[in-house]
Amino acid sequence: MLAKTMFGLEGILAEELRKMGAQNVKPMNRAVSFKGDKGFMYKANLNARTALRILKPIAHFQAHDEKELYKKLCEIDWTEIFDLEATFATHATTHSEVFTHSKYASLVMKDAIADTFRKKFDKRPNVDPENPDVSINLHIAKHTCSVSLDSSGDSLHKRGYKSDAVITPMNEVLAAGLILLSDWNRIANFHDPMCGSGTLLIEASFIAYNIPANIFRERFGFEGWKDFDEELWETIKEVSLEKESHYYGKITGSDNFQKAVRISRENIENALMYDNIKVTNSDFFETEIAPETFVMFNPPYGERVDLGVNDFYEKVGSTLKHKYQGCSIWLISSDIENMKFIGLSPSRKIKVMNGKLDCSFRKFEVYEGSKKASGQ
Incomplete structure (x- = not known):
């Protein structure tokens, strides 16, 4: 799994995850990779004070053009991940000379997910960019693509206790x-x-x-x-x-x-x-x-x-x-x-x-x- 954080907090987050029982903890740039089961993923979301979101990787592959990206994304059985009645949203970050626009890469993934459902049920789930039931991340570095489920939903800095704020409040x-x-x-x-x-x-x-840092979050x-x-x-x-x-x-x-x-x-x-x-x-x-x-x-x-x-x-x-x-x-x-x-x-x-x-x-x-x- 991958826990995202802010610059300068990688070491602190790594120590938090170790104390919670994570395995193979490795600090990265604005992130920490680690191994843990479903229960640990729940625990990290609830307790990690310096994580912005917890991502669960579900696929890694190479793609050299748009058609190959779409084909590889269609090979993932999205119907096993969420139901037809659920809403979803896609997000992409790209560092590639081939995939230069992150919004377009996100659109390709959205189409692949919708077509997978349509092929099986003759219907597709609705997209909700604001409050989706399921949020999916695509990361492309050159030709290497990683697909992850966002287990956090909204950024974890949204603790749930702040009803109002002054100008430029601290995260x-x-x-x-x-x-x-x-x-x-x-x-x-x-x-x-x-x-x-x-x-x-x-x-x-x-x-x-x-x-627990996020005990007041609704979802x-x-x-x-x-x-x-x-x-x-x-x-x-x-x-x-x-x-x-x-x-x-x-x-x-x-x-x-x-x-x-x-x-x-x-x-x-x-x-x-x-x-x-x-x-x-x-x-x-x-x-x-x-x-x-x-x-x-x-x-x-x-x-x-x-x-x-x-x-x-x-x-x-x-x-x-x-x-x-x-x-x-x-x-x-x-x-x-x-x-x-x-x-x-x-x-x-x-x-x-x-x-x-x-x-x-x-x-x-x-x-x-x-x-x-x-x-x-």
């Missing part, structure tokens, strides 16, 4: 990945001083209490497959929920915008974490944080910054030096060049991507008393 998979990349020990208090929609706070609480792709085992799926959910653990620290957040506070509280309530996460309406630049707090945040950038970018980061650095003494601080930003104006030397730098944006995830340690971090 849930990225948020979980950043927390797992960091050195939070799940004992210290966790604080996000620019919490926005509350994504980092909710993902931190799920990690702290060992709650997964595999539920539309012909071989879906509902009894096994219910057992997987029950066993996963039984592994919830204790966390005795505090998870808190704040934001300067009342709308963000309202949205984050709604999302926290949707995640059934209202008693475990507290959010206040307060200004980052005016708030002092207790020593030994673990701090992580995603400052606004671009048009979201009222001050000039240089002034903004200088003010962030000054606030960290004077109001966050004794804290471990992790910060992610795409304003990589301007992060030097924070005026603190990072003890760690990790390259990640937020969508198409190159980002730097950095750790700053602000010491109490005379031992201060040097300027950058």
Whole structure:
């Protein structure tokens, strides 16, 4: 099988899958390959925090032109995979001089599937590009074609707890990945001083209490497959929920915008974490944080910054030096060049991507008393 992820999170996802019991785990570019049975596929979809989707390969073959591609796709017995009454959607990615248009390759696969059903039943299933029962992926590299079933359906970053969001909210998979990349020990208090929609706070609480990442999703792709085992799926959910653990620290957040506070509280309530996460309406630049707090945040950038970018980061650095003494601080930003104006030397730098944006995830340690971090 193949688990898709974001750049920079491959190692974290590989470790997640190993801990869950996957075999032959191999990190790749934005993906991790592994071996597992049907039950493990269910478990990975439910529990993997840094996977975007789990693909199950069903066919590999060579195709040198459109006719050969169509013929090979027709050799797959699609009627054994899903029923005539089910809806389906096709997606393709191509890296080939022959198959240059991914949408056309996807259309060839759609026609092959429809014709397979028509030949057997004199009818074809309907296509639903938005909410299909079954989603099929075609990947073409030169002449090598791989066909996979998307066991996740919607991207796994859609956890099911977010009813609203502020402008440019953080992707849930990225948020979980950043927390797992960091050195939070799940004992210290966790604080996000620019919490926005509350994504980092909710993902931190799920990690702290060992709650399955996707327990609030209404549906997964595999539920539309012909071989879906509902009894096994219910057992997987029950066993996963039984592994919830204790966390005795505090998870808190704040934001300067009342709308963000309202949205984050709604999302926290949707995640059934209202008693475990507290959010206040307060200004980052005016708030002092207790020593030994673990701090992580995603400052606004671009048009979201009222001050000039240089002034903004200088003010962030000054606030960290004077109001966050004794804290471990992790910060992610795409304003990589301007992060030097924070005026603190990072003890760690990790390259990640937020969508198409190159980002730097950095750790700053602000010491109490005379031992201060040097300027950058």
